[in-house]
Amino acid sequence: MLVATGGALGAIIRYFLTIISKSLFASSIYGTISVNILGSFLIGYFITSNFGNNLSENFIKFFLIIGLLGSFTTFSAFSYEVVELINSKKYISSFTYIFISIFICIMSAYLGTLINKF
Numbered sequence: 418m419l420v421a422t423g424g425a426l427g428a429i430i431r432y433f434l435t436i437i438s439k440s441l442f443a444s445s446i447y448g449t450i451s452v453n454i455l456g457s458f459l460i461g462y463f464i465t466s467n468f469g470n471n472l473s474e475n476f477i478k479f480f481l482i483i484g485l486l487g488s489f490t491t492f493s494a495f496s497y498e499v500v501e502l503i504n505s506k507k508y509i510s511s512f513t514y515i516f517i518s519i520f521i522c523i524m525s526a527y528l529g530t531l532i533n534k535f
Contacts, residue, residue, distance in 0.1 A: 423484020449494045456490030457522040461529025
């Protein structure tokens with residue numbers, strides 16, 4: 418129940434942020450990368466947070482991390498957008514997008530874990 422509820426909420430938040438991103442930018446790539454970077458940071462943060470003192474570990478793991486942030490971030494949209502760039506023969510853009518997405522998202526998750534060490 419926690420995963421399903423968190424997943425529904427994460428999908429709704431992602432949907433609204435995608436709408437906002439599309440109104441600000443011509444491409445949905447910016448919305449996807451922003452959501453994935455923010456989600457990666459928050460996953461790293463919650464994994465190492467002290468919220469366990471106030472919230473149950475199951476709530477953090479199943480609702481926040483797997484449900485909400487799992488549906489908020491999306492590898493499928495990222496994959497689709499990369500394929501679209503490749504099909505449009507925008508090879509440099511596609512490889513730049515791949516590099517930025519993977520590197521920055523991993524670094525964001527790591528930064529999220531570091532914040533809880535201070």
